[in-house]
Amino acid sequence: MRAIGYETAGPVDAPQALTLIDVPRPQIGPRDLLVEVRGISVNPVDVKLRAGVTPEGGPRILGFDAAGVVVETGAEVSGYAVGDEVFYAGDLTRPGSNAQFQAVDERIVGRKPASLDFTEAAGLPLTSITAWEMLFDSFRIAEGSGAGDSLLVIGGAGGVGSILIQLAKRLTGLTVIATASRPQTRDWVTKMGADHVIDHRQSMPQQLAELGLEPRYVAALTGTEGHFAAILELIAPRGHIALIDDPATLDILAAKVKALTVSWEFMFTRSMFAMADISAQRNLLDRVSAMIDAGQLISTVTERAGPLDVEHLRAAHARQESGRVIGKQVLDGFAPTRS
Incomplete structure (x- = not known):
């Protein structure tokens, strides 16, 4: 063949x-x-x-x-x-x-x-599995729950972000904030259903403070190493950060003071390990x-x-x-x- x-x-x-x-x-x-x-x-x-x-x-x-x-x-x-x-x-x-x-x-x-x-x-398939497992296996959010909490999706216009926004809006009560830095990507994440859009090239903690939001969940889909300090600042205490990219280094010790959970989502794990x-x-x-x-x-x-x-x-x-x-x-x- x-x-x-x-x-x-x-x-x-x-x-x-x-x-x-x-x-x-x-x-x-x-x-x-x-x-x-x-x-x-x-x-x-x-x-x-x-x-x-x-x-x-x-x-x-x-x-x-x-x-x-x-x-x-x-x-x-x-x-x-x-x-x-x-x-x-x-x-x-x-x-x-x-x-x-x-x-x-x-x-x-x-x-x-x-x-x-x-x-x-x-x-x-790949993006749907990744997004679904992040929401329900990593964050352990129950379907229909999440009202009063918010989810920040960093890199919302990519493949995973696009379906993650939709699943979160359809199957949970979470308020969804997506990041996008271009007019085309801002329009796209809005089409996907994001409640708010912020620019990851600007101060994310400041933009979220202006919205009056402190996300309990952060889906770090891209550029996690560069965004990590901002994520630690903006996330709610006892929040959860789930990432899919491959930072060269990631010092999670600073996450201790807020008692944060940091986890990876890797959709191939179930099949690799049977x-x-x-x-x-x-x-x-x-x-x-x-x-x-x-x-x-x-x-x-x-x-x-x-x-x-x-x-x-x-x-x-x-x-x-x-x-x-x-x-x-x-x-x-x-x-x-x-x-």
Whole structure:
């Protein structure tokens, strides 16, 4: 089958950064689905791996979002059948979705929203899982609760922020403050449902004080190292900071005086460690799918970047590296092979 992979870590414009490869069609395990990939998206994790991690044992196929059609099921699969339309974010330890076919554990797969095409649907899984787990696993907020408290989303216009704002507004009583620094991003987070918008390039504690808000929860999605002193100043005592980025250093000792909780959200943990509750990801994706179809959530896709080929995937990686992507960028699957 056709796939796009990389062998040596480096910049996106290097000759071998992303190349078309021919690899065997995946063999599936007893709990696996074999999915014909019809749509994918590009996430920061794709860029981080391609730029900084040289794979061992040959080319690595990236891609951590997909939507497609089930073409084969493992012997122990009970929730899906051939022909089902699905979407998922995959497993960091297995070959990714930049391919014609992908093997994926059924327990981390949801049913594709019927109201979205495959490409649009591919923009949702990774960010939805990350946002959902941050809200309900990290912050431990119960659905329907949170009235009187507030959530600050730093980097609200990115992929995770875009769906996190929506989930918090739909499923909790939290007041949501999003950060954005450009007119386009301010408009976007307002569209996503943010109650207030502040500029993370200006004094966040001052802006929040002017709003009369002291967030109990902070979702630090980008630039955490540079923002950390401000976060410690603005957050409420006994508050909770959850982050997803990779600060080179983070001295959390200063969080002691406010008795703060600091935690990471990493959506691949359940699949990497085969946790007992791994199927929680299937369940939450099904919830997100139903909410999309009911009009309770809206798509976060802002860019359809063309068909899956080396040229378009390189361009999507370059856009992701710019740090200026609003919402999500998606690509169609491989064009059908001509006979």
